[in-house]
Amino acid sequence: MAPETRPRVVIVGAGFGGLSAARALAGAAVQVTVVDRRNFHLFQPLLYQVATAGLNPADIAWPIRSLLRDQANAEVVLGEVSGIERTAREVLLSDGRRLPYDYLVLATGATHNYFGHPEWEAVAPGLKRVDDATLIRRRVLLAFERAEASGDAETRRRQLSFVIIGGGPTGVEMAGAIAELARKALCRDFRHINPGDARIVLVEGGPRLLGSFPPALSDYAHRALTRMGVEVQLDRRVLACHEAGVETDAGPLPAATLIWAAGISASPAARWLVVAADRAGRVQVEDDLSVPGLPGVYAVGDTAALSIGGQPVPGIAPAAKQAGEHAARQILRSLAGAPSQPFRYRHHGNLATIGRHAAVIDFGRLRLRGGLAWLLWGLVHIYFLIGARNRLLVGGQWLFSYLTFGRGARLIAGSDPR
Amino acid sequence: MAPETRPRVVIVGAGFGGLSAARALAGAAVQVTVVDRRNFHLFQPLLYQVATAGLNPADIAWPIRSLLRDQANAEVVLGEVSGIERTAREVLLSDGRRLPYDYLVLATGATHNYFGHPEWEAVAPGLKRVDDATLIRRRVLLAFERAEASGDAETRRRQLSFVIIGGGPTGVEMAGAIAELARKALCRDFRHINPGDARIVLVEGGPRLLGSFPPALSDYAHRALTRMGVEVQLDRRVLACHEAGVETDAGPLPAATLIWAAGISASPAARWLVVAADRAGRVQVEDDLSVPGLPGVYAVGDTAALSIGGQPVPGIAPAAKQAGEHAARQILRSLAGAPSQPFRYRHHGNLATIGRHAAVIDFGRLRLRGGLAWLLWGLVHIYFLIGARNRLLVGGQWLFSYLTFGRGARLIAGSDPR
Numbered sequence: 001m002a003p004e005t006r007p008r009v010v011i012v013g014a015g016f017g018g019l020s021a022a023r024a025l026a027g028a029a030v031q032v033t034v035v036d037r038r039n040f041h042l043f044q045p046l047l048y049q050v051a052t053a054g055l056n057p058a059d060i061a062w063p064i065r066s067l068l069r070d071q072a073n074a075e076v077v078l079g080e081v082s083g084i085e086r087t088a089r090e091v092l093l094s095d096g097r098r099l100p101y102d103y104l105v106l107a108t109g110a111t112h113n114y115f116g117h118p119e120w121e122a123v124a125p126g127l128k129r130v131d132d133a134t135l136i137r138r139r140v141l142l143a144f145e146r147a148e149a150s151g152d153a154e155t156r157r158r159q160l161s162f163v164i165i166g167g168g169p170t171g172v173e174m175a176g177a178i179a180e181l182a183r184k185a186l187c188r189d190f191r192h193i194n195p196g197d198a199r200i201v202l203v204e205g206g207p208r209l210l211g212s213f214p215p216a217l218s219d220y221a222h223r224a225l226t227r228m229g230v231e232v233q234l235d236r237r238v239l240a241c242h243e244a245g246v247e248t249d250a251g252p253l254p255a256a257t258l259i260w261a262a263g264i265s266a267s268p269a270a271r272w273l274v275v276a277a278d279r280a281g282r283v284q285v286e287d288d289l290s291v292p293g294l295p296g297v298y299a300v301g302d303t304a305a306l307s308i309g310g311q312p313v314p315g316i317a318p319a320a321k322q323a324g325e326h327a328a329r330q331i332l333r334s335l336a337g338a339p340s341q342p343f344r345y346r347h348h349g350n351l352a353t354i355g356r357h358a359a360v361i362d363f364g365r366l367r368l369r370g371g372l373a374w375l376l377w378g379l380v381h382i383y384f385l386i387g388a389r390n391r392l393l394v395g396g397q398w399l400f401s402y403l404t405f406g407r408g409a410r411l412i413a414g415s416d417p418r
Numbered sequence: 419m420a421p422e423t424r425p426r427v428v429i430v431g432a433g434f435g436g437l438s439a440a441r442a443l444a445g446a447a448v449q450v451t452v453v454d455r456r457n458f459h460l461f462q463p464l465l466y467q468v469a470t471a472g473l474n475p476a477d478i479a480w481p482i483r484s485l486l487r488d489q490a491n492a493e494v495v496l497g498e499v500s501g502i503e504r505t506a507r508e509v510l511l512s513d514g515r516r517l518p519y520d521y522l523v524l525a526t527g528a529t530h531n532y533f534g535h536p537e538w539e540a541v542a543p544g545l546k547r548v549d550d551a552t553l554i555r556r557r558v559l560l561a562f563e564r565a566e567a568s569g570d571a572e573t574r575r576r577q578l579s580f581v582i583i584g585g586g587p588t589g590v591e592m593a594g595a596i597a598e599l600a601r602k603a604l605c606r607d608f609r610h611i612n613p614g615d616a617r618i619v620l621v622e623g624g625p626r627l628l629g630s631f632p633p634a635l636s637d638y639a640h641r642a643l644t645r646m647g648v649e650v651q652l653d654r655r656v657l658a659c660h661e662a663g664v665e666t667d668a669g670p671l672p673a674a675t676l677i678w679a680a681g682i683s684a685s686p687a688a689r690w691l692v693v694a695a696d697r698a699g700r701v702q703v704e705d706d707l708s709v710p711g712l713p714g715v716y717a718v719g720d721t722a723a724l725s726i727g728g729q730p731v732p733g734i735a736p737a738a739k740q741a742g743e744h745a746a747r748q749i750l751r752s753l754a755g756a757p758s759q760p761f762r763y764r765h766h767g768n769l770a771t772i773g774r775h776a777a778v779i780d781f782g783r784l785r786l787r788g789g790l791a792w793l794l795w796g797l798v799h800i801y802f803l804i805g806a807r808n809r810l811l812v813g814g815q816w817l818f819s820y821l822t823f824g825r826g827a828r829l830i831a832g833s834d835p836r
């Protein structure tokens with residue numbers, strides 16, 4: 001079949017789900033087009049380390065073009081999707097381009113959910129994109145600078161207060177990383193303040209941290225964070241976020257730096273398709289990941305809402321990868337005239353790191369915490385980075401941080417819209 | 419002497435000159451305050467590699483606070499200087515703070531000079547700061563993306579055209595690095611364009627490239643760039659820079675990406691002091707680097723205009739370092755009641771790299787070009803990086819780029835004011 005007459009598969013989003021779908025189509029008699037508004041694939045699980053000056057953005061990002069360079073049937077389009085023409089079967093880009101498709105995989109990921117308060121985003125940024133991470137890094141580092149520059153005790157206290165909203169893995173990792181930054185990396189760098197005096201508060205709405213983990217590991221994480229000087233507040237509702245801090249149902253938390261790690265909501269894929277979505281905006285899919293009523297259209301990863309046996313598929317990287325591969329296989333089955341198969345999610349486990357020598361791992365039967373879990377967490381993350389270059393860069397910088405307690409990427413660059 | 423009664427030395431700028439002045443005062447009975455508007459010291463000689471996606475900003479930057487952490491008599495102030503009160507002997511910061519001084523070292527460096535056309539900066543950014551480098555990286559990478567996305571031959575040609583204005587070391591290095599990016603790193607990543615078709619033009623106003631080097635090395639650089647596919651235009655005057663390209667006295671050069679490597683002018687230190695400056699805005703200093711009529715005030719590096727034996731001291735890192743140390747020594751002599759000494763600049767040599775296996779080195783009697791010069795250039799630059807972490811990160815990334823022809827930091831992040 002000549003390349004130009006091959007069925008066209010358009011994949012929107014080059015995260016874990018979209019990239020694995022594209023790769024699973026390597027060698028197949030299809031034309032694959034991967035669209036993303038960024039030119040790089042991002043390893044989001046380590047983004048919190050960019051936000052806390054431990055790693056560089058490029059250490060955990062790869063140009064999508066390079067990743068698909070050797071896949072002859074794939075091309076990469078840098079562009080922002082503005083809509084989808086269901087009937088004409090075209091993806092619309094904001095610059096007016098149109099990408100016709102025979103099959104469509106929506107792997108657009110998630111964004112933050114401010115529970116109806118989008119105005120909180122300006123003061124309490126979340127952590128999904130590289131630009132979020134460099135913005136948070138800038139704010140965290142500037143807070144210490146402003147505390148050092150101020151002669152006023154009240155200002156200093158406020159600048160040295162950090163509130164992280166949301167006690168899931170991202171919130172726990174951010175709180176632990178900021179605590180280590182303040183108490184170790186920065187501790188001898190200032191003359192008028194002691195960065196170790198920083199107040200770091202982790203606010204969680206539920207009754208325990210890491211709700212997706214077994215309670216014993218939640219308790220461990222709570223104790224480990226407390227030992228590191230993080231103040232954990234459970235069962236707290238956030239009523240408002242503003243320049244001066246957070247209002248909770250238990251009173252105000254004055255702080256100059258707020259970080260949002262609470263809710264996520266899906267990208268607008270369901271709106272583009274005008275199909276049913278759950279409360280978080282995720283597309284309701286059939287058990288084979290196809291979108292009901294739209295033949296040849298699939299949604300994967302954080303874009304899709306799917307429960308298997310009453311258990312929702314979690315919004316983590318391995319689940320997105322498996323879903324991407326499954327969608328690719330269904331496209332190939334459809335082309336071969338074979339019936340589709342239901343998606344079977346294999347859960348390998350949950351991991352979260354808290355700080356030096358402290359992490360939790362839940363592999364079902366195997367549950368680990370402490371130093372060994374921390375070591376395994378590091379090895380797993382290095383393993384899943386793509387390519388020797390990034391493994392060495394991340395591994396090398398971790399080794400240096402471990403030995404010196406330092407953070408290498410302490411740049412206050414760019415400007416802040418705030 | 420109690421610390422608070424010690425003479426106060428304020429150093430404005432933590433580049434090569436300011437940092438070496440601060441370090442030369444370690445252990446002395448003075449209070450040192452280093453002011454910079456950025457929180458990091460930047461190794462500017464490698465900034466062009468950030469602009470061409472070879473290195474990360476943090477690989478060539480260090481937090482000033484960390485560098486001076488162990489120097490008990492030094493403190494670091496993050497702030498923008500807005501002026502100097504000569505009579506009250508105070509440095510004014512834009513946020514209203516005032517830093518009183520007994521001695522003042524101005525090491526504020528240089529910025530770009532658009533020869534009376536500041537409006538050119540928006541379309542033809544220079545390369546002095548980290549934000550310049552990430553902006554240029556963004557524009558260079560986006561140009562290839564826009565060429566790939568466009569179906570119009572004219573647009574493609576314009577997007578694949580790059581003009582570098584100024585044939586000194588920075589211009590030569592940028593032209594060579596963009597040529598390698600286009601012809602090697604990106605060559606297999608696109609489907610509709612051949613990045614190797616890129617037109618890269620280096621425009622120089624004088625009769626040869628690298629005017630500060632011996633003519634034989636200029637010729638070599640010219641030939642090496644030509645071999646790499648760079649179009650070198652000598653004796654060309656730039657009449658205008660705009661969105662569509664450059665106008666020269668020999669006709670227009672249509673191009674989407676312009677980079678300014680032509681003129682530099684000093685920071686506003688001379689205006690702050692209301693003292694005599696040369697045409698580039700540099701403070702006219704005495705032979706001991708002091709500013710005439712202002713006892714205890716010194717200017718070093720690109721802030722100062724000084725000729726020794728009719729030869730101007732060049733605006734390179736080693737000269738700034740030596741001047742910073744000299745100013746520090748004069749402060750100590752002044753405190754000891756000793757007369758000041760003239761600055762003696764020891765010129766070690768000039769280096770510039772062109773591309774893989776191609777560089778020029780002029781050590782006076784020893785002149786090198788080609789592969790050996792290129793190797794030496796790399797070793798010298800690794801050697802002058804501060805600390806094992808950055809040496810390993812830069813060295814490791816160079817090794818990977820060398821072996822794979824790839825560039826690791828190909829991120830299009832942030833936004834562009836243009």
